[in-house]
Amino acid sequence: MKEYQGNLIKMNSGLKNNQVSYSLKLEDEDIEMNHFLDKSISLVYQNRINCINCGKETKKSFGQGFCYQCFTTAPQADECVLRPDKCKAHLGISRDVAWSDSHCLQPHIVYLAVSGGLKVGVTRLSQVPARWVDQGATKAIKLCEAPNRHIAGVIEKYLMQSFGDKTNWKKMVTNGNVPDFDLMAEKKKAVELLPSELKRYVLSSDNEVFEFEYPVLKWPEKPQQENLDKNPEVNGVLKGIKGQYLLFGHQTVFNVRRFSGYAVKLKVE
Ligand SMILES: [Zn+2]
Incomplete structure (x- = not known):
């Protein structure tokens, strides 16, 4: 013991x-x-x-x-943690400017991941692939790289209606009945949904499919x-x-x- x-x-x-x-x-x-x-x-x-x-x-x-x-005051608990599109750090507005310099104003990845179902998400480039593992993703692919959290959040918002952005914990922990999504094909669909001004952030030559076994x-x-x-x-x-x-x-x-x-x-x- x-x-x-x-x-x-x-x-x-x-x-x-x-x-x-x-x-x-x-x-x-x-x-x-x-x-x-x-x-x-x-x-x-x-x-x-x-x-x-x-x-x-x-x-x-x-x-x-x-x-x-x-x-109510710490930058780690600010609204933009859950809602990246609401991040205002690029306008100089945040709970803590030094924190947002090293967190929000850094390259961010928009990705598709399979964790219970297929979802779109945003994370700081340096959090890849740890963020995917935290969510219990079995597979993931990068879609876009944006220069800050806000732009990544705007891209995510465009894709949320088609892909969802939540992890269903029951499906995630049972690993049951999840279709074997073709992430490359899903990435193509996602890119087509983006307006032209956001297409320049697409990682078109980085198509590695990450897979995780728990x-x-x-x-x-x-x-x-x-x-x-x-x-x-x-x-x-x-x-x-x-x-x-x-x-x-x-x-x-x-x-x-x-x-x-x-x-x-x-x-x-
Ligand atoms: Zn406290």
Whole structure:
């Protein structure tokens, strides 16, 4: 039996060829999560949430791990994180100019990814391919490279109606009934939908299709989400990890990122 404790934070991913591995940092320990496959683990909520930005204790988590103060003032929780087209950093308007210089005003990629279904998304160039793994994508292709977050967001908005922009977590964690999309063909369709002034951002010669394989021994069929606010103890045999979800043998799944900032004890058989 091994025991760890600390505040939950998004797992880090590594890639070797197409194989995904995960590590979870609790206090100063980097825990290799793939080693826990087929083992009984338990996560026990310690009834304390610390803001992932300032570290202060907060009764409630806002925007996946922030205290209210940081949620309303920190650049990491600004509107443009979820709505890239709303980013105003290129106009000199942001919560923190230094932060937006190094985040919003950097090259961004618009991509198509298969994670549950086919979707369009935006990420900073330096976040490729980690962002795709965080979403549990099985495949992805780059569509466009834009000089900043705003332009990438405008391109994404053009494509949202045809491709959707959300990940269906149930489909993502069950890996079931997802058509084998031909991403090259889908990219062609997407490019045709763009108005001419946005076509210049298309990456027409970079058509690599990225593929990812997740450490999963058994897929859940009818998954239910664990919720530390309602049930402070999550127990089970770890059968897989995909995206930011731990998949348990008894059909429940736990979204690690959703509980960012929650203090837990992690015990492994
Ligand atoms: Zn805070």
